[in-house]
Amino acid sequence: MALFGSASAGAIGYIYYQTNVLLARQLEQTIEAEIRGLAEQYNAGGISNLTKAVSNRSLTPGNSLYLVTDKDGRRITGNLASISKDLWNTVGRVEFAYKRPSQKGVESRLALASIFRLPGGFRLIVGRDIEDRRIFERIVRRAFFIGLGFMALVGLGGGWLVSRGLLARIDAVTATSRTIMEGDLSERVPLNGSGDELDRLSRNLNAMLDRIEQLMEGMREVSDNIAHDLKTPLTRLRNRAEAALRERGNAKSYQDALEQTIQEADGLIKTFNALLSIARLEAGTAGNAMNEIDANVLVQDFVELYEPTAEEKKMTLTAKVANGVHFTGDRQLIGQALANLIDNAIKYGGTGKGGEVEVTAADTGRAVELIVADSGQGIPEEDRDRVLKRFVRLEESRSRPGSGLGLSLVAAVARLYGGSVRVEDNEPGLRMVLSLPHKSNHNGDTRTR
Amino acid sequence: MTLEAQIPTDLTVQDMSTSGLNSEPMRVLIIEDDSETAAFLTKALKEAGHVPDHAADGEAGLALAESQVHDVLIVDRMLPKLDGLSVISQLREKGVQTPALILSALGEVDDRVKGLRAGGDDYLTKPYSFSELLARIEALARRSAPEEAVTKYKVDDLELDRLTHKVVRSGQPILLQPREFRLLEYLMKHAGQVVTRTMLLEHVWDYHFDPQTNVIDVHISRLRAKIDKEFDKPLLHTVRGVGYSIRADGA
Numbered sequence: 001m002a003l004f005g006s007a008s009a010g011a012i013g014y015i016y017y018q019t020n021v022l023l024a025r026q027l028e029q030t031i032e033a034e035i036r037g038l039a040e041q042y043n044a045g046g047i048s049n050l051t052k053a054v055s056n057r058s059l060t061p062g063n064s065l066y067l068v069t070d071k072d073g074r075r076i077t078g079n080l081a082s083i084s085k086d087l088w089n090t091v092g093r094v095e096f097a098y099k100r101p102s103q104k105g106v107e108s109r110l111a112l113a114s115i116f117r118l119p120g121g122f123r124l125i126v127g128r129d130i131e132d133r134r135i136f137e138r139i140v141r142r143a144f145f146i147g148l149g150f151m152a153l154v155g156l157g158g159g160w161l162v163s164r165g166l167l168a169r170i171d172a173v174t175a176t177s178r179t180i181m182e183g184d185l186s187e188r189v190p191l192n193g194s195g196d197e198l199d200r201l202s203r204n205l206n207a208m209l210d211r212i213e214q215l216m217e218g219m220r221e222v223s224d225n226i227a228h229d230l231k232t233p234l235t236r237l238r239n240r241a242e243a244a245l246r247e248r249g250n251a252k253s254y255q256d257a258l259e260q261t262i263q264e265a266d267g268l269i270k271t272f273n274a275l276l277s278i279a280r281l282e283a284g285t286a287g288n289a290m291n292e293i294d295a296n297v298l299v300q301d302f303v304e305l306y307e308p309t310a311e312e313k314k315m316t317l318t319a320k321v322a323n324g325v326h327f328t329g330d331r332q333l334i335g336q337a338l339a340n341l342i343d344n345a346i347k348y349g350g351t352g353k354g355g356e357v358e359v360t361a362a363d364t365g366r367a368v369e370l371i372v373a374d375s376g377q378g379i380p381e382e383d384r385d386r387v388l389k390r391f392v393r394l395e396e397s398r399s400r401p402g403s404g405l406g407l408s409l410v411a412a413v414a415r416l417y418g419g420s421v422r423v424e425d426n427e428p429g430l431r432m433v434l435s436l437p438h439k440s441n442h443n444g445d446t447r448t449r
Numbered sequence: 450m451t452l453e454a455q456i457p458t459d460l461t462v463q464d465m466s467t468s469g470l471n472s473e474p475m476r477v478l479i480i481e482d483d484s485e486t487a488a489f490l491t492k493a494l495k496e497a498g499h500v501p502d503h504a505a506d507g508e509a510g511l512a513l514a515e516s517q518v519h520d521v522l523i524v525d526r527m528l529p530k531l532d533g534l535s536v537i538s539q540l541r542e543k544g545v546q547t548p549a550l551i552l553s554a555l556g557e558v559d560d561r562v563k564g565l566r567a568g569g570d571d572y573l574t575k576p577y578s579f580s581e582l583l584a585r586i587e588a589l590a591r592r593s594a595p596e597e598a599v600t601k602y603k604v605d606d607l608e609l610d611r612l613t614h615k616v617v618r619s620g621q622p623i624l625l626q627p628r629e630f631r632l633l634e635y636l637m638k639h640a641g642q643v644v645t646r647t648m649l650l651e652h653v654w655d656y657h658f659d660p661q662t663n664v665i666d667v668h669i670s671r672l673r674a675k676i677d678k679e680f681d682k683p684l685l686h687t688v689r690g691v692g693y694s695i696r697a698d699g700a
């Protein structure tokens with residue numbers, strides 16, 4: 001603000017000063033020219049020529065002033081009436097006031113003149129009226145100060161208004177962040193819908209808060225579930241060890257107890273590893289390997305791996321692949337995701353008297369879809385979103401082995417590649433679709449790395 | 450969860466602690482900074498009939514591995530002074546080709562790839578079971594013997610020809626699916642040793658994750674049905690809590 005003010009004051013001041021200099025120089029030059037002309041007249045024909053020339057010039061209206069006097073100060077010719085005594089005795093450049101008739105009678109005006117003494121006591125006064133210039137100067141000066149004042153007013157006022165609006169909005173952001181820091185994550189920064197920089201910033205902050213809230217929600221859920229799903233086997237493990245100690249059994253019973261303990265611990269380690277993998281996938285620190293994957297090979301690999309398991313449950317596991325479905329990704333991760341889907345279908349997709357599981361790979365153009373469809377009883381529509389969450393095991397499956405993490409790992413893998421997992425109705429049965437977008441098509445997605 | 454993995458009861462079940470006794474004693478260098486882990490490994494390896502050495506940091510480990518001959522190295526990834534991967538890559542630069550197993554708390558595929566690229570031969574994620582570790586180092590020590598020249602494996606009356614892909618037991622040809630062949634080939638390559646389920650998934654299927662259910666066991670029982678069922682003496686044994694082993698001296 002101050003910078004702007006002083007810059008414009010400087011600019012106006014400079015113009016004012018330059019104008020003054022220019023006008024002064026013009027005035028000087030005019031007077032010089034007059035004098036030069038009159039000097040020529042005097043040199044050519046003495047005082048009589050001079051008076052004649054002065055008389056002539058005095059007749060032309062203008063701002064030039066002339067006076068020729070004799071040695072007693074009496075006026076001989078010229079358009080000035082008289083001059084004061086003080087002035088009379090000075091020689092050279094003088095500034096003085098003189099009177100001139102006007103519409104309103106007589107007015108006093110300012111003049112600048114040179115006074116010369118000529119031989120024989122004559123005096124010559126050549127000058128110019130500078131009253132107009134003085135008025136002009138006064139107007140410019142006044143304009144300068146008024147302009148400066150106006151500018152300062154507008155600048156300060158405008159600046160205050162603008163910054164008050166801006167600060168109010170920033171204050172709103174500060175207030176929101178304070179509420180959030182105090183623990184209320186549901187608060188959001190208000191938007192004014194203008195789409196300006198601040199609005200865009202607020203929108204991004206809100207999106208960030210949404211993501212944080214979602215993560216916090218996930219964390220809370222995990223810790224609740226860890227408490228439940230890990231505490232149970234840990235308690236079982238501890239009780240078993242305690243019971244073995246208390247019962248004072250033989251070597252065989254001790255050994256059995258120890259083996260069961262190790263098994264329980266292995267199960268716990270598996271659960272922890274699965275949790276860790278999911279956490280790493282969600283943090284985006286895993287799965288950097290970029291393998292060219294032939295969906296055909298991948299699907300056949302896993303169908304072949306699980307086929308005997310399916311047969312044991314009297315289920316059929318078949319692969320249905322179109323040729324030439326290729327994509328890039330971490331073969332191990334995507335393989336594990338597919339394995340989990342198949343594993344799930346075999347575990348829960350049967351009806352007890354057998355069943356069918358079909359694994360399909362298809363290219364939709366935008367994404368490669370790995371589809372595992374079973375002919376079991378499916379999942380009721382209201383539970384479908386829930387199955388992808390950590391540790392969620394639908395009621396009837398609680399009694400069967402499994403950590404409840406298999407499908408959430410699939411969901412985490414899908415998210416890592418900017419894709420999705422769809423839980424659909426196979427009529428009858430469940431149809432799980434792991435959709436992985438082709439590389440070039442998910443560049444704009446902020447969730448992908 | 451793994452209870453259902455212990456399948457047949459009619460076959461010989463071998464106690465896990467004896468698994469090491471079937472192979473020659475190995476000189477094992479443990480490079481591990483955690484003294485408790487090192488003490489546990491030293492004790493367990495001795496019990497399995499091997500001869501362990503211990504170095505507590507990367508520099509000491511490098512010096513020991515260079516100056517003395519070992520059959521296998523167990524290298525922790527995070528070590529004071531010189532990290533595990535550097536120890537291995539420096540050894541490899543100096544021409545020391547002792548097989549090395551990397552122990553790490555980092556278990557993702559990327560870390561594994563980095564470990565193997567540095568010159569490690571196998572990778573095991575903490576926490577691990579000792580039987581898994583033992584099975585792996587025994588397999589590694591065996592691997593250091595030249596194997597490419599071997600075209601036929603023979604265990605008792607079971608023969609596998611790697612070139613013609615033919616399997617014969619007691620003179621009777623046995624027809625195997627390609628994957629069953631590779632499964633048997635891997636087991637026979639490590640005849641007398643224990644191989645774990647994850648080792649099988651890694652080497653036969655080339656997938657490096659923990660299978661959630663007993664997929665491997667079902668493949669084994671299919672293989673077993675083909676190679677053991679019609680014969681008096683079972684060769685493919687389940688080693689409870691650890692994995693499988695193919696050997697003649699079953700009972």
